[in-house]
Amino acid sequence: MSSRTPRRRPAWAGRNYTLLTAAAVITGLGHSGAMIAAAFAVLQCGGDGTDVGLVAAARTVPLVVFLLIGGAVADRLPRHRVMVTANAATCVSQGAFAVLVLSGDPQLWQMALLSALGGTGQAFFAPAAEGMVLSTVSGEQAGRAFAFFRMGMNGANIGGAALGGALVATVGPGWVLAVDAAAFAVAGGLRAFLDVSHIPARVRRAGLLHDLRDGWREVVGRPWLWSIVCQFAVINAVVGAAEAVYGPLVARDHLGGAGPWGLALAAFGAGTVCGALVMTRWKPDRILLAGTLSIFPLALPSAALAVPLPAPALTAVMLVAGVSVEVFAVTWMMALHQEIPEEKLSRVSSYDWFGSVAMVPVATALSGPAADVFGREAALWGCSALVALLTAAVLTVPDVRRLRRRGDAGTGSAPAKGGVAGASEPCEPPAGASESTGSPARP
Missing domain, CATH: 1.20.1250.20 (MFS general substrate transporter like domains)
Structure with missing residues (x-):
């Protein structure tokens, strides 16, 4: 024994x-x-x-x-x-x-x-x-x-x-x-x-504004990073507006009230847990390609509210959307972990967070007037279309399609000039790129 x-x-x-x-x-x-x-x-x-x-x-x-x-x-x-x-x-x-x-x-x-x-x-x-x-x-x-x-x-x-x-x-x-x-x-x-003994001591820099500019260069120098941050600036905004404003109204008028809508939101939350469970086993090779493709189902909840689908069907759609969002979230964290130098993770993350939340209050405030002008159904279809179109647009970025998982890579192991290490084809370093990249946008 x-x-x-x-x-x-x-x-x-x-x-x-x-x-x-x-x-x-x-x-x-x-x-x-x-x-x-x-x-x-x-x-x-x-x-x-x-x-x-x-x-x-x-x-x-x-x-x-x-x-x-x-x-x-x-x-x-x-x-x-x-x-x-x-x-x-x-x-x-x-x-x-x-x-x-x-x-x-x-x-x-x-x-x-x-x-x-x-x-x-x-x-x-x-x-x-x-x-x-x-x-x-x-x-x-x-x-x-x-x-x-x-x-x-x-x-x-x-x-x-x-x-x-x-x-x-x-x-x-x-x-x-x-x-x-x-x-x-x-x-x-x-x-x-x-x-924190394993983390190198911070080196004094010129100043806070210098650090902000340096973080900005990290973001704009990497097309896969800024394109996905821009994508989610809009996606988070329209999805947030659909869930916070249009969802309760559709539930009141067509689904039977707050109960079915609460169940649908709970299904989305359960989907995120299921998606994380899937990612404990699945190791996609092209991490951003897999993550970006998984965002297409996020267009479904707005479309389901536009129809509107019955409460059971809406709940199923929300579950699928939750799974897909979490698949993206984990692959995004993997990309950031792999490509961004450790000493720049927080600065890059702050730009990602900023992109994720900055437009949400604006979209929420404009959702009511938009429904008045175009109609609630058209506004919901517009939300769905924006999710699908922006996701398709991001797939045209070569680095999004090529970025491969490096199993032996630690944080900050990306090449010094912004190329995508491990890509199936060589990538020209973008003008003005500094070192690596990353931080997760939140659907």
């Missing part, structure tokens, strides 16, 4: 990876419920739908404004310290929000101010976290590691939303916000124990 003790976790799931995954699950459980709690806190205090939107916008605006600065800061300072500081800021803001709500008479401006503080924290946290996750794994198992990370995160978001909704109904929004504050405190504690 062998005397060796069985390994309790896979070899690729190292200490940092395990801590980051655990922290992401904890904050996902807390924060998904807190988003629901914040909306009901506003309503509980006599606010209306406009007030709910103002508090939500108060979080989004600083997120957009400070993202690029957050990425540059995270590449200048130890990322884990930026993450812990951002978690502390969010803990304080959510804790104060909870105290205000539990005290019984919060003012709208106070809730908006605290939401803005939370959004600022997220602007600094997101690029630092992206860079830290990408730097924790290497080699052939990177795709599997990213898939498991996203599966845990997506599962926590689904469970947190369900649990948070139930707790808001039973104990009230204030206590749910307090739980979220505690979750960020615990997650910040876990992230404080990250081992």
